[in-house]
Amino acid sequence: MEFDLEDPFASFKEHQNCIVSQLFASESDHMPFTNSLTATHSHLSLRCDAVSFILQVQFSCNLEPSVTYLAINYLHRFMSRQEIPQGKPWLLRLVAISCLSLASKMKNTRFSLSDIQKQGYVLEAQCVQKMELLILGALNWRMRSITPFPFLHFFISLSEFKDQALKEALKERASEIIFNAQNEFKILEYKPSTIAACALMSASHELSPAQYSILRVSITSCEYIDEETLSKCFNLIQEMVNMETNESMMDTTTSFLSTETPIKGQRI
Structure with missing residues (x-):
């Protein structure tokens, strides 16, 4: 089919x-x-x-x-x-x-x-x-590649969230996390479905902590997901997200300091 x-x-x-x-x-x-x-x-x-x-x-x-x-x-x-x-x-x-x-x-x-x-x-x-x-x-002419993105809708549907705006926000943030992870060599050992699931959990952890446990339980109960592998992949993605956040904060701080005008006579 x-x-x-x-x-x-x-x-x-x-x-x-x-x-x-x-x-x-x-x-x-x-x-x-x-x-x-x-x-x-x-x-x-x-x-x-x-x-x-x-x-x-x-x-x-x-x-x-x-x-x-x-x-x-x-x-x-x-x-x-x-x-x-x-x-x-x-x-x-x-x-x-x-x-x-x-x-x-x-x-x-x-x-x-x-x-x-x-x-x-x-x-x-x-x-x-x-x-x-x-x-x-x-590649044996397999160009219709299966990537993490088709799995996002599936995993969101498992949680049965009623808030449509939240579902869209989770999907958008998870997609952003997946795009940002594409140059991380270690992520290649995980299946697209596992990457999608972990990106969604990371997005939920960030955007809606109250719903995080519900989403995680629904994903780990999926028959196609190995919980141990999921945990390892999630930790890797969280490391990347945290690094991304730290770099963003450093850029903001650097930008702020560069625009500060020293007070006349102040030692710098």
Whole structure:
């Protein structure tokens, strides 16, 4: 049975249990190979460089976060299957741009090589097309990737919250947490459903502490979730959220201090 990965629960409502089961059963096929998660420092460095480049292109070309998230998903899956030689930064950029090109096609979003060339990167369209085919083959043409986002609605529905505004706020904040976690290498060992569940719990812990325990109980009671794995992933995401908060506070403090005008005659 085919279903829309962007919103798999919107269709076939009469077969929703079947769709949920199929979605959880299929998510491992859209993850990097597990042996790549113990990669060497040099391999990890290559991945970080490629992710940083994709995020840089997102900013310079004003791409939707969903496009870059999908491109990074392709990148991690491809690099877990295909070794990229060190010392060839142009090749790494070619892979990253090809992942972005494929993701933009899947999302039906405009992405032009001319936009990249304006940033000083010269790539021939033919080279990008050849790399796209190599990526497609390595990923067995599984481009309709299962990401954490389709699971957000499912986990929110388990809690049976009545407040629609709260549900939307939780989903929005959880999505933001997922986007911010995409360059964290350690998160790759967790399934998309686990990441989605933990992002929602983190969002609830932040926005509605009174509802947090209700949401956590409903998620841990889900037959597809392993509680121990959930706890480890949640701790990792909380660390990232706390670090994000601390960095934001430091930026605010720095900005405040830089705008302070010393009083005449005051020692600084």
